[in-house]
Amino acid sequence: MACNSSSCQSNCYKNDEEYAEDSPSLTDRKLSTSTNGQQNLCVKCKANQPISSASAGAGAGADDAHFCYGCFRRNLYGKFRLSVTSYSMITPSDNVLVAFSGGPASSVALQFVHEMQHRAQKNFDASKDRSLPVFGVGVAFIDESAVYPDASEKVDDAIREMKLVVSKLTPPMKQLHVFPIENIYTSDSIEGKDRLTKLLDAVNDATGKEDLLLHLRMLALQKVASENGYNRLILGSCTSRIACHVLAATVKGQGYSLSADIQYVDARWDIPVVLPLRDCTAQELNLLCRIDGLKTLQLPNSPPAGINGLVSSFVTLLQEENPSRECTIVRTAGKLTPFHFNRIPEISDCTVPLATRRRQKRYNLKPMESMSSESFCPLCNSPLSNSDLSSSNKPESCQSSRFGGACCSSCRFQILPKDSSSMEHFYLSLPQQMVARVKHGSCDNSSMLRQQIQDCLLSDSEDET
Amino acid sequence: MEEVADTKARKGGARLCSLCDQRRAALKRPKTLEQICRECFYKVFEEEIHQVIVENQLFKPGERVAIGASGGKDSTVLAYVLSELNRRHNYGLDLFLLSVDEGITGYRDDSLETVKRNEIQYGLPLKIVSYKDLYGWTMDEIVKMIGLKNNCTFCGVFRRQALDRGAALLKVDKVATGHNADDIAETVLLNILRGDIARLSRCTSITTGEDGPIPRCKPFKYTYEKEINLNQICTYAYFKRLDYFSTECIYSPNAYRGFARELIKDLERIRPRAILDIIKSGENFRISTNTKMPEQRTCERCGYISSQKWCKACVLLEGLNRVCQSWVLGEAKALIMMAERK
Numbered sequence: 185m186a187c188n189s190s191s192c193q194s195n196c197y198k199n200d201e202e203y204a205e206d207s208p209s210l211t212d213r214k215l216s217t218s219t220n221g222q223q224n225l226c227v228k229c230k231a232n233q234p235i236s237s238a239s240a241g242a243g244a245g246a247d248d249a250h251f252c253y254g255c256f257r258r259n260l261y262g263k264f265r266l267s268v269t270s271y272s273m274i275t276p277s278d279n280v281l282v283a284f285s286g287g288p289a290s291s292v293a294l295q296f297v298h299e300m301q302h303r304a305q306k307n308f309d310a311s312k313d314r315s316l317p318v319f320g321v322g323v324a325f326i327d328e329s330a331v332y333p334d335a336s337e338k339v340d341d342a343i344r345e346m347k348l349v350v351s352k353l354t355p356p357m358k359q360l361h362v363f364p365i366e367n368i369y370t371s372d373s374i375e376g377k378d379r380l381t382k383l384l385d386a387v388n389d390a391t392g393k394e395d396l397l398l399h400l401r402m403l404a405l406q407k408v409a410s411e412n413g414y415n416r417l418i419l420g421s422c423t424s425r426i427a428c429h430v431l432a433a434t435v436k437g438q439g440y441s442l443s444a445d446i447q448y449v450d451a452r453w454d455i456p457v458v459l460p461l462r463d464c465t466a467q468e469l470n471l472l473c474r475i476d477g478l479k480t481l482q483l484p485n486s487p488p489a490g491i492n493g494l495v496s497s498f499v500t501l502l503q504e505e506n507p508s509r510e511c512t513i514v515r516t517a518g519k520l521t522p523f524h525f526n527r528i529p530e531i532s533d534c535t536v537p538l539a540t541r542r543r544q545k546r547y548n549l550k551p552m553e554s555m556s557s558e559s560f561c562p563l564c565n566s567p568l569s570n571s572d573l574s575s576s577n578k579p580e581s582c583q584s585s586r587f588g589g590a591c592c593s594s595c596r597f598q599i600l601p602k603d604s605s606s607m608e609h610f611y612l613s614l615p616q617q618m619v620a621r622v623k624h625g626s627c628d629n630s631s632m633l634r635q636q637i638q639d640c641l642l643s644d645s646e647d648e649t
Numbered sequence: 650m651e652e653v654a655d656t657k658a659r660k661g662g663a664r665l666c667s668l669c670d671q672r673r674a675a676l677k678r679p680k681t682l683e684q685i686c687r688e689c690f691y692k693v694f695e696e697e698i699h700q701v702i703v704e705n706q707l708f709k710p711g712e713r714v715a716i717g718a719s720g721g722k723d724s725t726v727l728a729y730v731l732s733e734l735n736r737r738h739n740y741g742l743d744l745f746l747l748s749v750d751e752g753i754t755g756y757r758d759d760s761l762e763t764v765k766r767n768e769i770q771y772g773l774p775l776k777i778v779s780y781k782d783l784y785g786w787t788m789d790e791i792v793k794m795i796g797l798k799n800n801c802t803f804c805g806v807f808r809r810q811a812l813d814r815g816a817a818l819l820k821v822d823k824v825a826t827g828h829n830a831d832d833i834a835e836t837v838l839l840n841i842l843r844g845d846i847a848r849l850s851r852c853t854s855i856t857t858g859e860d861g862p863i864p865r866c867k868p869f870k871y872t873y874e875k876e877i878n879l880n881q882i883c884t885y886a887y888f889k890r891l892d893y894f895s896t897e898c899i900y901s902p903n904a905y906r907g908f909a910r911e912l913i914k915d916l917e918r919i920r921p922r923a924i925l926d927i928i929k930s931g932e933n934f935r936i937s938t939n940t941k942m943p944e945q946r947t948c949e950r951c952g953y954i955s956s957q958k959w960c961k962a963c964v965l966l967e968g969l970n971r972v973c974q975s976w977v978l979g980e981a982k983a984l985i986m987m988a989e990r991k
Contacts, residue, residue, distance in 0.1 A: 391920075430841065431838070431841070433930070434837065434838070434841065434927055434930040434931075435916060435923050435926060435927055435930075436923075436926055436930075437925075437926030437927075437929045437930050438930060439929065439930025439931060439932070439933040439934045440930075440933035440934070440935065442930070442934070443934075443935050490919060490920075491916065491919070491920060491923070494912065494915050494916060494919070495912075498908075498911075498912045501908070502842065502908065505908075509842065512842065512843070512844045513841060513842060515844060516840075516841050516842075516843075516844045516845075516846055516849070517841070519846040519936070520846075520934055520935050520936060521935035521936065521937050522935075569933050571929070571933070594926075597922070
C-alpha cells in the first residue's frame with residue numbers, strides 16, 4: 185500500500201506492513217488500514233487528523249499515529265473503564281486510594297479516576313433520588329527521601345507540585361497523603377529512619393535491596409490506606425511494567441507466585457490492590473501525558489540495577505524489534521492460573537446495588553481450589569510453592585532463623601543476610617508487620633489442617649502421627 | 650568459605666583446591682564459584698550428573714539407550730560421561746551413538762567425522778541417519794529452494810523425526826540428548842516471549858514423550874553450558890585433544906533464540922544461579938492441566954505420531970515439493986519460451 189500523499193510526514197504505511205504481520209494483538213483493536221482509502225485520517229472516526237509522529241515524540245509506534253487525539257483518548261479511557269467495571273474495582277460505596285509517584289502511569293491513573301468520580305458526582309447532583317453515592321478518592325505519595333538523602337530537596341519540590349496537581353482535581357476534593365516511608369515503623373521518625381537504613385544496609389544483593397524497598401513501599405501504602413479509611417488501593421501498573429515483572433520473576437525463581445502479581449485484582453492484602461491500567465502500554469500512557477499536558481514529575485532515584493535493570497533493558501530491546509512483544513508477554517503470563525485471592529471478595533452487603541453484585545459474580549474468576557490455604561512469604565507476601573515449603577521443615581531455635589525459614593527461597597537468597605549475626609540485626613530492624621506475618625501464618629496453617637482432618641479423627645484421645 | 654580457604658596452608662604460594670585440599674586450585678567453578686583442581690572438577694561434574702540420573706530415575710538396568718550425537722561439545726561430553734558412569738556405577742545400559750546427517754556441506758560432514766572418532770574413542774556403536782534417505786532432501790537443497798528465512802523450522806522438525814526413526818532402527822528404549830541448563834532456560838524464556846503456554850508447561854520436563862514411541866531424556870538439564878565448556882577446555886589443555894567440533898551451523902540464523910541467549914549470558918555474569926532459577930520457575934508455573942496435551946494421532950501420509958491429520962514433516966515436505974514443482978514448471982516454461990523465440 186503505497187502512501188501517495190506527498191505531504192505525509194509520518195512513515196505510517198511503511199511501518200504498517202511490518203506491524204500487520206507481527207502484531208496480531210493490536211490489529212483487533214484498530215480497524216484494518218486496508219479499508220482506509222484516505223491517507224492521513226484517523227482510522228477510527230475517519231474524520232480527524234491522526235496524531236502526528238512529531239508531537240507523539242520519539243519512540244511512538246505507528247499504532248498511535250493512526251488515531252486522532254479524541255479517538256486515542258477515548259480508547260485509552262475505555263480500557264481503563266472496562267477494567268474498572270469488569271472487575272468491580274470501584275463501586276459507589278468505595279473509598280479508593282490512588283498510589284501516586286508522579287510518573288506518567290500514576291498521573292494517568294489519577295486523572296482517569298478523577299474523571300470517573302467527576303462524572304459520578306454530576307450524575308449524583310442531577311439525580312432526584314440520590315440513590316447511588318459517589319465513591320471517594322484519595323492520593324498517596326510515599327516519600328522515600330530517607331533512602332535517597334541527597335535528593336530530599338528535589339523531593340520537596342516534587343511534593344509541592346503534587347499538592348498543586350491534586351488541588352486542581354476538583355470537584356470533588358481529594359486529600360493528598362504524603363507518607364515518609366520510615367513511618368512504617370510505629371516509633372518516632374528518627375528511630376524509624378535509623379532502622380530503615382540498618383535494614384537496607386544489611387542486604388548485600390543490589391536486586392534484593394531494590395525488591396525489599398518495593399515490599400516496604402507496599403507496606404507503607406497499605407498503612408496509609410487502612411489508617412485513613414480507604415478500602416481499595418489503585419496502582420498505575422501498566423502492560424510494560426508487568427511484562428518486566430513477568431521476566432524478572434521468572435529469572436528469580438518466582439514462577440509459582442507470578443500469577444498472583446499480574447492479575448487485575450490482588451486481594452491478599454488488607455486493602456485489596458487493583459490495576460485498572462493493566463491493558464495500557466507505557467508508550468500510550470506517555471503519549472497521553474505529553475499531549476494532554478499532564479505534568480509528570482521525575483523523582484530522583486537510582487535507575488534499576490542488577491537483575492531488574494537487565495530485564496528492563498532486555499524488554500526495551502525486544503520492543504524495538506517488535507512493539508507488541510510486551511503485550512504478548514503479559515498475555516502469556518495471563519494464561520497462568522491465578523490464585524483464589526485474585527478477585528474482589530464477593531459483596532454480600534445488600535446496600536450495594538444488585539447490578540454491581542451481579543456483574544461481579546460474572547467476572548469473578550472461578551476458583552480452581554476453593555478452600556486452598558496458601559502460606560505466604562513474610563517479606564514479599566508471595567504464596568509459597570511446595571519446594572519453598574519443603575526446604576523449611578527443620579525446627580529452628582531462634583526467632584530470626586524461624587523467620588528465615590518461613591521466607592520464599594528467592595527472598596532467602598537475595599535479601600536475607602547469610603551469616604547468623606547479620607541475620608539477627610536484620611531481623612531486629614524489620615517492621616512489625618513483616619514479623620507478625622510469621623506468627624499469623626503458622627497459626628492459620630495448623631487450624632486449617634485441623635479443620636480438614638477433623639472428620640477423619642477417630643476420637644479426641646487418638647493421636648495422628 | 651572464602652575465609653576458610655585463606656587460612657589453609659598454601660602450597661608453593663598457590664591456593665589449594667577447596668574440595669580435596671591437596672592439589673593446586675586451577676579453576677573457578679562457574680556454578681558455585683568454588684576454587685578447585687582439575688581432577689575434582691571432573692569428579693563433581695560427573696557425580697552431579699549421576700545424582701540427577703538417580704534422583705529422576707532416568708534409566709533402568711538392561712535398557713538400550715541411544716545418545717543423540719551431533720559432534721558438538723554437549724553430545725560429546727554426554728557420550729563420554731554416560732559411558733563412564735555406566736561403567737562406574739553399573740547402570741547396566743547398552744549405549745549407542747545416534748547421529749543425524751542433515752546434508753550441510755562444510756558443517757555436518759565435518760562434525761560427522763568427530764562422531765566417528767567418538768565411536769572409536771568411547772567404544773559405542775554408531776548409527777547415522779540422513780535427511781536424504783528419510784525425506785529425499787538435504788538441507789543444502791532445501792535452502793536453495795526456500796532461502797534462509799524458515800530453514801531452521803524444516804531442520805528442527807526433520808531432525809526430531811529422524812532421531813525417532815534412527816532410534817527405532819537401533820531398537821532402543823530411550824534417547825538421551827545433550828540439552829543443557831542454558832538451553833532449557835532459553836526455551837522457557839522463548840516460550841514466554843512467544844506466547845506458547847502449552848510448550849511452556851512441557852519444556853522443563855527432564856523426560857518427554859513417555860507416551861510416545863521412544864521417550865527422550867536430558868541428563869544435562871541442570872548442567873551449566875559454561876561447565877561443559879570448561880570440561881572440554883580442560884581436556885584439551887591437559888590431553889591436547891579436542892574431542893568436539895566447535896563451529897556453528899553455516900545456516901545459523903538471527904534466530905529469536907539469540908535474544909534469550911544474550912540475556913542469559915548477562916544474567917549469569919551477575920547471578921550464576923539465575924539459570925537454574927529460570928528452570929525452577931518453568932517447573933513451578935501454574936498451568937492448568939487441560940491446556941497441556943494435544944490430541945495424539947498418527948499421520949495419514951507416513952504413520953508417524955502426530956497431533957494433526959498429517960505430521961509436521963509431511964506438511965513441510967508437501968510444501969517443499971510444491972515449491973519445487975512450481976520452480977521446475979517455471980524453469981520449463983522459461984526454456985520453452987526461449988526455444989519458441991529462436
